[in-house]
Amino acid sequence: MNYPNLKDAKIRSDKEVETIMVSNIKSDVFKDKKFYIRTYGCQMNVHDSEEIKAILTNLGFTETSNYEEADLIAINTCAIRENAHDKVFGFLGRIKHLKRENPNLIVCVGGCMPELESVTNMLKEKYPFVNIVFGTHNINDLGQMILDYTDKQDIEVYSIEGDIYENIEYNRDSKYTAWVNIMYGCDKFCTYCIVPFTRGKERSRRMEDIINEVKELKNAGYKEVTLLGQNVNAYGKDLKLNYNFANLLENVAKTGIARIRFVTSHPWDFTNEMINTIARYSNIMPHIHLPLQSGSSKILRLMGRRYTKEEYLALYHRIKTCIPRASITTDIIVGFPNESDEDFRETLRVVNECQFDGAFTFIYSPREGTPAARIKDTIPLEVKEKRLQELNELVNDYSLKANQKYLGKIVKVLVIDKSEKGEDKVCGYTETMKLVNIEGAVEDMGKIIDVEITDAKSFSLDGKKVVFVNN
Numbered sequence: 430m431n432y433p434n435l436k437d438a439k440i441r442s443d444k445e446v447e448t449i450m451v452s453n454i455k456s457d458v459f460k461d462k463k464f465y466i467r468t469y470g471c472q473m474n475v476h477d478s479e480e481i482k483a484i485l486t487n488l489g490f491t492e493t494s495n496y497e498e499a500d501l502i503a504i505n506t507c508a509i510r511e512n513a514h515d516k517v518f519g520f521l522g523r524i525k526h527l528k529r530e531n532p533n534l535i536v537c538v539g540g541c542m543p544e545l546e547s548v549t550n551m552l553k554e555k556y557p558f559v560n561i562v563f564g565t566h567n568i569n570d571l572g573q574m575i576l577d578y579t580d581k582q583d584i585e586v587y588s589i590e591g592d593i594y595e596n597i598e599y600n601r602d603s604k605y606t607a608w609v610n611i612m613y614g615c616d617k618f619c620t621y622c623i624v625p626f627t628r629g630k631e632r633s634r635r636m637e638d639i640i641n642e643v644k645e646l647k648n649a650g651y652k653e654v655t656l657l658g659q660n661v662n663a664y665g666k667d668l669k670l671n672y673n674f675a676n677l678l679e680n681v682a683k684t685g686i687a688r689i690r691f692v693t694s695h696p697w698d699f700t701n702e703m704i705n706t707i708a709r710y711s712n713i714m715p716h717i718h719l720p721l722q723s724g725s726s727k728i729l730r731l732m733g734r735r736y737t738k739e740e741y742l743a744l745y746h747r748i749k750t751c752i753p754r755a756s757i758t759t760d761i762i763v764g765f766p767n768e769s770d771e772d773f774r775e776t777l778r779v780v781n782e783c784q785f786d787g788a789f790t791f792i793y794s795p796r797e798g799t800p801a802a803r804i805k806d807t808i809p810l811e812v813k814e815k816r817l818q819e820l821n822e823l824v825n826d827y828s829l830k831a832n833q834k835y836l837g838k839i840v841k842v843l844v845i846d847k848s849e850k851g852e853d854k855v856c857g858y859t860e861t862m863k864l865v866n867i868e869g870a871v872e873d874m875g876k877i878i879d880v881e882i883t884d885a886k887s888f889s890l891d892g893k894k895v896v897f898v899n900n
């Protein structure tokens with residue numbers, strides 16, 4: 430048994446990061462058994478679930494989308510906001526009876542939430558039917574934990590700075606687009622954020638390992654990779670090998686893979702070298718997710734974001750000047766403790782100036798163990814809700830306006846899936862990360878095609894495939 434400890438989780442030492450080669454256990458012990466996995470949270474968690482799926486498949490399981498028929502249920506959790514936390518416990522409440530009916534059912538809870546002491550204690554005391562509890566640092570141990578599974582609850586959660594794992598296998602959700610981890614953890618310690626505690630210190634994979642993975646994906650037919658990290662712009666700083674994220678982007682671009690994206694960028698580390706690299710390579714997609722969080726420098730200081738409103742705006746305009754076609758999306762938190770009405774108005778003014786292509790907006794949610802959770806929160810919930818509603822109306826308005834600029838234009842779309850908008854439709858993304866529902870392209874799965882945009886909504890575009898006829 431290993432329990433988490435938030436004090437240990439925030440330690441940052443000079444300890445050298447080890448690169449550990451994962452040994453992928455193969456067994457048919459669970460042949461003919463089914464697993465169900467539920468994932469909450471960010472892209473990092475989605476990608477971690479692809480690793481969990483590979484671990485389970487390697488043990489003989491096959492995936493089911495119906496948890497009621499599963500022999501193993503895995504929940505990959507998120508600790509960022511209260512509602513994700515509530516959803517996990519809500520789901521555990523819903524599956525409790527399944528364990529009563531089938532004592533052989535294996536229930537696993539992993540990811541960010543067990544990294545919090547209070548959650549692990551709660552799982553121990555109130556959810557003893559959860560068999561296996563693991564954290565973000567030992568996903569690769571899950572296979573062995575399942576093989577060793579007994580009726581007793583097994584809790585293995587480590588509060589460590591973390592290492593780098595190579596040779597990981599993934600059951601990727603898509604055959605055309607792939608996540609590629611370039612780094613793990615975060616050292617920014619924004620005052621509201623639990624990630625530096627749950628994911629450990631910033632540690633980068635070596636460039637050659639990333640490039641090899643991208644080349645393998647390209648050879649396997651993948652058209653797009655998204656380079657993944659909590660703060661990708663900090664890539665390479667810990668390696669002290671004289672290369673940075675701009676160098677990595679350039680080398681990934683030189684592999685010739687059709688499309689490259691990256692998430693997430695912290696405005697503080699976003700260099701001109703990066704902007705120039707994105708501008709120079711046509712296979713680096715002109716979409717940048719640039720979290721603002723607040724338009725008030727006072728609130729940004731309280732959030733520990735390391736930039737002012739003016740610095741954010743200067744960066745925004747530098748990007749738009751160098752890459753005029755870039756779409757920029759953002760994250761905004763409303764109702765951070767001490768956010769006055771004037772602070773909120775400042776956020777609206779920044780939104781009016783930037784006219785973002787899209788924004789994820791949230792009401793501030795205090796997270797146990799973070800410095801912000803200790804600041805007295807005096808803003809009534811109804812004020813926060815009103816602010817969120819006003820902000821959403823504004824950002825949706827700008828999303829619609831940004832999308833309307835595409836009307837009548839022909840754009841390149843990578844077709845990735847069937848569309849929810851009808852059996853004869855497929856969907857995909859423009860270079861600028863706009864979702865398009867497309868007519869006349871059911872044969873084009875996995876291809877980059879020309880699409881004429883016929884309608885624009887706040888969150889998606891409609892279009893039809895264009896076929897150019899040679900004379």
Ligand code: SF4
Nearest residue numbers: 615617618619622624
């Ligand atoms: S940069 Fe800030 S918000 Fe993003 S993961 Fe790190 S601490 Fe959290």
